[in-house]
Amino acid sequence: MAQVLEFKLPDLGEGLTEAEIVRWLVSVGDVVAIDQPVVEVETAKAMVEVPCPYGGVVTARFGEEGTELPVGAPLITVAVGAAEAAGADASTSSGGGAASPAKPDASASSGGSAESSGNVLVGYGTGAPAARRRRIRPAPSAPAATPAPTAAAASGRARAGRAGRSSGGPTAPVTAANGTSPAANGTSAAAQTPATGAATAGHSGPVAVISPLVRKLAREHGVDLRALTGSGPDGLILRADVERALHAPETPITEAPATAAPAPAAPRAERVPLRGVRGAVADKLSRSRREIPDATCWVDADATELMAARAAMNAAGGPKISLLALLARICTAALERHPELNSTVETEAREIVRLPAVHLGFAAQTDRGLVVPVVKDAHNRSAESLTAEFARLTEAARQGALTPAELTGGTFTLNNYGVFGVDGSTPIINHPEAAMLGVGRIIPKPWVHQGELAVRQVVQLSLTFDHRVCDGGTAGGFLRYVADCVEHPSVLLRTL
Structure with missing residues (x-):
């Protein structure tokens, strides 16, 4: 029977306390092996790949590319024991019934137990297998008769969430494959991120952006990707589109009277994060x-x-x-x-x-x-x-x-x-x-x-x-x- 384990950002050594996610190497639903690199992070010292000490099916990712996480923050959750069902998605493993594997929540992982989470020092592989514990799954907020969403639907929502956050919304964990948000306090992602929900209310589907660099450029300069028209194939938003938006004059929020000439837009200072x-x-x-x-x-x-x-x-x-x-x-x-x-x-x-x-x-x-x-x-x-x-x-x-x-x-x-x-x-x-x-x-x-x-x-x-x-x-x-x-x-x- 599969057991869902949480892998946290490990101690990176040299007194480092945080890292920025540069590139995810796995997606929700992927099968990973023990010690397989799952994410590439940049610290104040170098860029490294972080190996996961568990083997199984990835059920959730936490943090988007460009997000800074402190040491000890959740990175991914893995359904251990589900890898043999290579095509199975997390919705299957989280279906109803008392025998379903428990889904990790912050209250279970942070309270009471002092067992090792299996974290490893980057570049040194894993040690002995970490002690594993079952966690109590919180009561579902939806009626029991509601069917579990498919892996494709969960993946679509995850992509939509990534797009919303890339356009300036607050960072939240990626939707797990069972359709529920792995929020630390058990509340829904919609309740935690009202700004993201409002930004995406009138736009369905993900933003047509492939490059993480384009998303990062837009995020650092406050450019709303949903307001852009991509010049690439099939409307793909390119770096040139973001740079063109940066140099374009700002549009006034309120319309000026028809007889008045629009006021010139003030130049906007560029802000470069020191990280x-x-x-x-x-x-x-x-x-x-x-x-x-x-x-x-x-x-x-x-x-x-x-x-x-x-x-x-x-x-x-x-x-x-x-x-x-x-x-x-x-x-x-x-x-x-x-x-x-x-x-x-x-x-x-x-x-x-x-x-x-x-x-x-x-x-x-x-x-x-x-x-x-x-x-x-x-x-x-x-x-x-x-x-x-x-x-x-x-x-x-x-x-x-x-x-x-x-x-x-x-x-x-x-x-x-x-x-x-x-x-x-x-x-x-x-x-x-x-x-x-x-x-x-x-x-x-x-x-x-x-x-x-x-x-x-x-x-x-x-x-x-x-x-x-x-x-x-x-x-x-x-x-x-x-x-x-x-x-x-x-x-x-x-x-x-």
């Missing part, structure tokens, strides 16, 4: 600026010899060595000579903690914002190993596949802003680190070389440091050593 990766970056930068008394020093260096050395390495065969890897190798050698900059400050304890290993972060720009992947134990890596690890982490960052462990634990950051075509910068330190080395673009410039004016490959290096961990003399010594290695790579031979 996910961008929100996490904003919080960290604000904390860094608030807590760290930083200072910056910089120097120009002749990188001609470094560029020639790299060209000679790559001409010798084998894997190509990146310029970033050579700069990272120089950084680790400089930190060995100036360990004060590979540290962190514990404010409450009033202590400077000098760290034994160099975990080198590097800034990477992605479509989702700026992220700082971390190369662990960079001080023990060769230029070839550093090149490979930089390439791997950069690709993972672009795909949104970095794990929380790959985005935390850095002790020093290397920021190559020269890729943006700029010469210099005074970056904000990546809290709780103590320093960041910035590298500008390398371009031909007039330079005095061996007493004569010549055209050389010149780069500007800048060091932003926490003035609590060291004075300007230490910071200047670090930066001067880095510049010397850039100008004369043979200096590095002393540390190999």
Whole structure:
């Protein structure tokens, strides 16, 4: 006999307390296997797929794409033991009779029992099977003679609910396959979401939108999708339709007198939510600026010899060595000579903690914002190993596949802003680190070389440091050593 179990958003680790639903990987009525990913979520650290510890038939989903959920909030309910009836829908499993499986409600899941819900840590699979318990199904509000709706009807209502919420209504759980709303307090979805009901009262059927990105764009800018006419096939609403509505002048709510000219519409400010990766970056930068008394020093260096050395390495065969890897190798050698900059400050304890290993972060720009992947134990890596690890982490960052462990634990950051075509910068330190080395673009410039004016490959290096961990003399010594290695790579031979 099937038993309906509730799967909640699990602990995501690294102190994360919430996640945004990016994409559902299953629908109501789908059969799922144990540890099968059911939803893709974005946290402040990375984008991950969440596996479900139960196998069976999905009977309900909670939250729409773009919705933020706290850890512990319901994600889906699964009818365990119903998978063998692969074609069965949840309406069959919830039909009348005392032997029907119980449907979970919030009062049963939150009160009295302390049994495990089977939650898992993302990326680590499930442990032992979770203890399961039956729950008391609330009394039906409709007469017993009312026939249960079909799975197709339930699916249609679920799509209609998603459309209504996409156009600005409040978020509510997706309708379960047995036709009843899994509301936390047992009330109907219509009673909980009057705004949604009013918005959809005059329009039947779902909005013709396929892309979750289009729905998210409309939701963030307050565009009513039901008021748009799609320009795609069969009236499909495209991103261009939403953007066209954003730039169109607003229509006055009340009609002006026939003799009066309509007042011009005021421009509407764009509001961009600070959440996910961008929100996490904003919080960290604000904390860094608030807590760290930083200072910056910089120097120009002749990188001609470094560029020639790299060209000679790559001409010798084998894997190509990146310029970033050579700069990272120089950084680790400089930190060995100036360990004060590979540290962190514990404010409450009033202590400077000098760290034994160099975990080198590097800034990477992605479509989702700026992220700082971390190369662990960079001080023990060769230029070839550093090149490979930089390439791997950069690709993972672009795909949104970095794990929380790959985005935390850095002790020093290397920021190559020269890729943006700029010469210099005074970056904000990546809290709780103590320093960041910035590298500008390398371009031909007039330079005095061996007493004569010549055209050389010149780069500007800048060091932003926490003035609590060291004075300007230490910071200047670090930066001067880095510049010397850039100008004369043979200096590095002393540390190999």
